[in-house]
Amino acid sequence: MSTTLFTHCTLFPGAFSAVTDNAYILIEGNHIAAIGPMAQAPPPGAARVIDVRGKLVMPGLVNAHAHCAMTLFRGMADDLDLHTWLHGHIFPAEARCISPEMVYWATKLAAAEMILSGTTCVADAYFFSALSGRALGDCGLRAVIGHGIVDFSVPSVPDPAENIATVAAFIAEWQGKDPLITPAVFAHSPYTCSPATLIKSCRLAEEAGVRFFVHLAESRNEIDMIIDPRGTSPVRHLATLGLLGSNTVCVHGVWLDDDDLDLVGRSGTRIVTCPQSNMKLASGIARVPDMLRHGIAVGLGTDGCASNNSLDMFREMDMLAKIQKVAGGDATSLPAQAALHCATGGGATLLGLADIGRLEPGYRADLIVVDLHQPHLTPFYHPDLLVYAASGADVDSVMVDGRLLMAGRRILSFDVEEAKARVRKLASTAGSAN
Numbered sequence: 001m002s003t004t005l006f007t008h009c010t011l012f013p014g015a016f017s018a019v020t021d022n023a024y025i026l027i028e029g030n031h032i033a034a035i036g037p038m039a040q041a042p043p044p045g046a047a048r049v050i051d052v053r054g055k056l057v058m059p060g061l062v063n064a065h066a067h068c069a070m071t072l073f074r075g076m077a078d079d080l081d082l083h084t085w086l087h088g089h090i091f092p093a094e095a096r097c098i099s100p101e102m103v104y105w106a107t108k109l110a111a112a113e114m115i116l117s118g119t120t121c122v123a124d125a126y127f128f129s130a131l132s133g134r135a136l137g138d139c140g141l142r143a144v145i146g147h148g149i150v151d152f153s154v155p156s157v158p159d160p161a162e163n164i165a166t167v168a169a170f171i172a173e174w175q176g177k178d179p180l181i182t183p184a185v186f187a188h189s190p191y192t193c194s195p196a197t198l199i200k201s202c203r204l205a206e207e208a209g210v211r212f213f214v215h216l217a218e219s220r221n222e223i224d225m226i227i228d229p230r231g232t233s234p235v236r237h238l239a240t241l242g243l244l245g246s247n248t249v250c251v252h253g254v255w256l257d258d259d260d261l262d263l264v265g266r267s268g269t270r271i272v273t274c275p276q277s278n279m280k281l282a283s284g285i286a287r288v289p290d291m292l293r294h295g296i297a298v299g300l301g302t303d304g305c306a307s308n309n310s311l312d313m314f315r316e317m318d319m320l321a322k323i324q325k326v327a328g329g330d331a332t333s334l335p336a337q338a339a340l341h342c343a344t345g346g347g348a349t350l351l352g353l354a355d356i357g358r359l360e361p362g363y364r365a366d367l368i369v370v371d372l373h374q375p376h377l378t379p380f381y382h383p384d385l386l387v388y389a390a391s392g393a394d395v396d397s398v399m400v401d402g403r404l405l406m407a408g409r410r411i412l413s414f415d416v417e418e419a420k421a422r423v424r425k426l427a428s429t430a431g432s433a434n
Contacts, residue, residue, distance in 0.1 A: 001028060001029040002029065002048070002402065003026070003027065003028050003029075003033075003045075003046065003047035003048070004026075004027040004047060004048045004049075004050060004365075004399075004402070004404075005024060005025075005026050005027070005041070005042070005044050005047040005048070005049050005050070006024060006025040006026075006027070006050050006052055006057055006369075007024050007038065007041060007049060007050070007051045007052070008022060008024075008038060008051055008052060008053055008054060009022075009023045009024060009025060009052050009054075009055070009056075009057040010022075010023070010052075010054055010055065010056040010057070010372060010380075011023035011025065011035065011056075011057055011359065012056055012057070012058040012359075012383050012386075013035075013058075013059075013358055013359045013360060014058070014059050014341075014344055014345050014357065014358035014359060014360075015337045015338070015340040015341035015344055015345060015346075016337050016341065017358075017383075019056075019380075019382075019383055020037070021054075022037065022038045022054075023035065023036065023037055023038060023057075024036060024037075024038055024040075024041040024042075025057060025359065025367070026041075026042060026047070027365045027399070027402050028402075029365075029402055030364055030365055030401040030402035030403075031361075031362060031363065031364060031365055031402070032359060032360065032361050032362065032363050032364075032365050033361060034361055035359065035360070035361060050397070050407075052369050052396075052397075054372065054373070055369050055370060055371050055372055055373070055396055056369070056370040056371075056372050056380075056386075057359070057367055057368070057369050057370075058344075058359065058367065058368060058370060058383075058386070059120075059344045059345070059356070059357050059358055059359055059366065059367060059368070060118060060119065060120025060121065060344075060356070060366040060367055060368050060398065060399075060400065061117075061118050061119045061120065061121075061313040061314070061343050061344060061368070062119070062120070062121045062122075062123075062299065062300075062313075062343060062344060062347035062348050062351070062353075062356070062357060063114065063119045063121070063122040063123065063300075063301055063302055063311065063313055063316075063343075063347075064123050064249075064272040064299030064300055064301040064342075064347040064350055064351060065123055065125065065213075065251045065272040065274055065299070065301025065302070065303060066110070066122050066123065066124055066125070066301060066302050066303065066304060066305075066311065067124065067125055067126050067303065067304030067306070068106070068107040068110035068111070068122065068124045068126065068132060068135075068136070068304075069098075069102060069103045069106040069107045069110070069126050069128075069132065070090075070106070070110075070126070070304035070305060070306040071106045071107075071109045071110045071113070071305055071423060072097060072102060072106040072423060072426055072427060072430060073090060073093055073094075073097075073304070073306035074305045074306055074309050075306075075309060076089065076090075076093060076306060077089035077090065077093075077306070078280075078309070080281070081219075081281060081282055082218060082219045082281040082282075082283050083219070083225075085281060085307065090306060093430065094127075094154070094155075095154070095155070096430065097426070097430045098127055098128065098154065098155040098156065099128070099155060100128050100131045101422075101426070102426055103126060103127065103128040103129075103131040103132055103135070104131040104132075104134060104135045105135070105419055105422035105423050105426065106423055106426065107124070107126075107131070107132045107135035107136060108135045108138070108139060108414065108419040108422075109419045109420060109422075109423045110122075110305070110311060111135065111136055111139035111141055111414075111419075112139075112411060112414075112416045112419060112420075113305075113310075113311045113312075114141065114311050114313075115139070115140075115141065115398050115405050115406050115411055115413075116392060116393075116395065116406065116409070116411065117311065117312040117313060117314060117391075117392020117393070117395060118313065118314065118368040118370070118392055118395040118398065119141075119311065119313050120141065120142060120356075120366040120367070120368065120398060120399075120400045121141065121142040121143065121144075121347075121348065121351070121353065121356060121366065121400075122136070122141060122142075122143050122144075123143070123144040123145075123146065123184070123213070123249075123272070123299075123301065123351055124136065124143055124144070124145045124146065125145075125146040125148060125186040125213055125251075126147075126148055126186075127147070127148045127154055127155065127156035127157070128155075128156045129145050129146070129147035129148070129156075129170050129183075130170060130173060130174070132145050133145050133174055133177075133178065133181045133183070136180070136181065137178045137180055137181050138413075138414060139405070139413050139414050140180070140400050140401075140403055140405045140413040140414075141180065141400060141405075142180045142181075142353070142356065142364075142366060142400055142401065143180065143181050143182070144182045144183075144184050144211060144351045144352075144353070145174070145181060145182070145183055145184060146183075146184035146185055146186030146211070146213045147166070147167040147170045147171075147183070147184075147185065147186060148186050148188055149163045149164065149167055149185065149186065149187045149188060149193060149197065149201050150163065150188045150192040150193060151163070151192060151193055151194055151197050151227070152192070163197065164197070164200045164201065164204055167185055167201070167204060168204055168208070170183060171183040171184075171185070171204075171208045171210060172208075175208070175210075179401070180400070180401060182210065182211075182351075182352070182353075183208075183210055184205065184210045184211040184212070184213060185201050185202070185204055185205040185208075185210060185211070185212050185213065186213045186214070187201040187202070187212070187213070187214045188214070188215060189214060189215040189216065189218075189222075190214070190216065190222075190226040190227065190229075190234055190237055190238070191222065191225035191226050191227060192227075193214075193227070194227045194228060195227070195228050195230060195237075195241055198214070198238070198241055198243060199241055199242070199243065201214075202241075202242075202243045202247075202248065205247060206247060211247060211249055211351065211352055212243075212247055212248050212249065213249045213251060214238075214243075214248070214249075214250060214251065215250075215251050215252055216234050216235065216238065216250040216251065216252060216253060217233070217234040217235060217250070217252060217253050217254055217255040217256055217260070218251075218252035218254055218255075218278070218283050219254070219255070219281075219283050219284075220255055220283075220284065222234050222255065223237070233255075233256075233257065233259075233260055234255070235250075235256060235260035235263055235264060236259075236260070236263065238250075239263050239267070244263060244264065244267035244268075244269045245267050245268060245269060246267075246268035246269070246270070248267075248269045248270070249269075249270045249271070249272060249299075249350060249351075250264070250269060250270070250271050250272070251271075251272045251274065251301065251303075252271075252272075252273070252274060252278065252283070252286065253271040253272075253273065253286050253291070254278055254283050254284040254285065254286045255284060256286075256287060256291075261287070261290055261291065261294045261296070262294065264291075264294065264296055265291075265294030265295050265296050269296070270296065270297040270298070270299065270350045271286070271291055271296055271297070271298050271299070272298070272299040272300065272301045272347075272350065273286040273288055273298060273299075273300060273301070273320065273342070274300075274301045274302060274303040274308075274316075275300075275316065275319045275320045275323050276302065276303075276308050276310070276315070276316060276319050277302070277303035277304075277307040277308050279319070279323065280307055280308065280309075281307055285323055285324070285327045287327075288320065288324055288334055288342075289324055289328065289333045289334050292338065297346065297349060297350045298342050298346060298350070299342055299343075299346055299347035299350040299351070300313070300316055300317065300320055300339070300342040300343045300346075300347060301316075301347075302316055312391060312392040313343050313392070314386070314387075314390050314391050314392050314394075315391060315392070316343065317336075317339045317340055317342075317343050317386075317387045318339075318387055318388055320334065320339045320342065321334050321335070321336050321338075321339040321387055321388070335384075336383075336384035336386075336387035336388060337383070337384065337387075339387050340383070340386065340387055344357045344358070345357030345358050364401055364402075365399055365400075365401060365402040366399065366400050366401065367398075367399050368395050368397065368398050368399075369395070369396045369397035369398075370386070370390060370394050370395055370396065371394050371395075371396045374394055376389050376390075377389060377390060377394065395409075396408060396409060
């Protein structure tokens with residue numbers, strides 16, 4: 001079992017915690033074994049010693065919703081509303097481009113971006129998901145991977161009648177296969193999945209003991225697009241179908257009224273907000289402070305970088321906190337630490353990963369080192385600065401499950417140049433979505 005000793009750390013265990021100067025962290029295998037002041041640090045013995053020289057060590061960031069392989073489509077179709085962007089550009093591009101090769105290499109490119117910006121866990125949602133699992137596993141990232149389900153032909157499932165069986169086979173293949181990869185079900189939305197498909201998807205997730213993800217209430221007029229609506233809002237549609245509950249994760253949740261919030265809160269349903277994607281597509285602003293007041297677990301995601309166009313979770317935290325202040329006209333409506341919790345421990349719990357998201361003995365060793373010596377992080381009065389001033393470019397090192405994936409801004413776990421070259425080649429034959 002490998003042992004790593006981080007020394008001379010500025011330690012930030014997680015949201016709502018105090019910062020401790022000159023601390024150590026002892027990693028044994030894939031878990032945090034001990035944390036304390038340097039004066040009490042154990043002798044290194046055979047441990048690998050990493051002296052971070054006062055840099056900040058904090059939990060790795062959890063991107064609770066992304067479409068990793070969509071790095072291929074970044075910048076293809078900008079400045080469009082959701083319906084035009086999705087139906088006029090992205091769906092046609094996916095029909096042309098999605099393949100096992102595309103998913104593998106474009107996902108590896110996303111992994112490079114995420115590692116470089118401090119993400120250690122991602123909830124991915126796409127097609128050919130076995131290739132997503134292979135790519136993220138090869139790169140060393142922790143991931144919850146939802147295989148996509150829609151009621152029309154896609155390259156990974158040409159016959160929509162096989163969509164549930166295809167995802168069931170994916171789950172069976174990946175449960176227990178890789179300790180870093182957790183399979184899940186991703187029913188795209190109520191406007192691409194019939195009520196029957198949504199019900200079957202949710203039941204599959206429940207029977208397999210995995211999370212059920214669905215895009216919901218992303219745009220103002222979504223209820224008008226829903227296949228055979230059974231309620232007067234997207235949330236009430238799911239409620240009528242019996243699909244709300246603690247295993248259900250609704251992504252976006254922009255257009256929720258008070259009754260919707262009550263339903264979601266009482267059911268234990270969870271929500272992932274993606275503020276920058278929602279802003280760019282003019283979808284709206286999710287009522288995150290109201291969600292939290294209703295006791296709803298909220299995670300933070302980037303969405304795909306075709307609609308963001310970044311996978312930098314520091315940037316996402318900053319925007320989440322600030323946009324809520326503007327929306328509510330209240331500078332205290334969503335404090336920085338609440339945003340940080342959504343991107344760390346809150347997101348981890350939402351995904352069913354109870355042993356990441358904080359730095360405490362017994363937790364998995366998923367952590368990042370942030371360079372506080374940068375001018376824009378000096379002086380460092382409070383960890384709120386991580387939300388309002390830091391960026392992914394400030395991340396110096398990344399560890400996932402006790403394995404060092406990046407040190408000194410150099411990715412160690414795979415060949416980033418190869419991934420970039422492969423995606424450039426794919427892009428050269430993809431054609432324009434405009």
